Amino acid sequence: MTVNDKTFVPFIPAESIQNRIQELASQINQDYADKKPLLVVILNGAFLFAADLMKNLTIPCEITFLRVSSYKGTSSTGQLKEILGLTEPIASRDLIVVEDIVDTGRTLNDICEQLRVLGPSSLAIATLLFKPEALLKPMKLDYVGFEIENRFVLGYGLDYDGLGRNSADILVLE
Ligand code: 5GP
Secondary structure: OOOOEEEEEEEEEEEHHHHHHHHHHHHHHHHHOOOOOEEEEEEOOHHHHHHHHOOOOOOOEEEEEEEEEEEEEEEEEEEEEEEOOOOOOOOOOEEEEEEEEOOHHHHHHHHHHHHHOOOOOOEEEEEEEEEEOOOOOOOOOOOEEEEEEEEEEEEEEEEEEOOOOOOOOEEEEE
């Protein structure tokens, strides 16, 4: 597949993605058997993953969506991405933050820091993809779909210049 000037080749086929999501969902079904988690989906990239994950959950659960701004304020940690659009009260809720990919981990770190201030009962992370080589500081990822090498991927919600999200397979930059 060619997107603008770049060529992407097959990487993770749709069937493997769906099988892995079923495994993650059954783990979550067990771990949250007596709970009613709130899925907090990071837009835009995680929308397909969140939809397929939620379809495979059999426990009572709810969903909400947020974005991170490209606005960068300053904090002790340097640049901070602000969370936008969170309307749901999350105090005393069991949160599962749903992300498409953890690269340096900066985005998720900022989000989790800001969510924790709002007093959830618990906070877990589900990410479809994880690039361990790119991670800047250690963080606990509770549910990981696939660990991948440090290469640029697209498809299944992930874009390049806004395109490619509609591919059912994940592709990698040639
Ligand atoms: P981090 O803050 O962990 O460095 O970056 C996370 C965000 O960067 C992801 O939510 C995603 O939007 C973007 N990102 C990181 N790696 C990739 C990649 O390989 N492909 C695409 N399409 N986006 C990526």
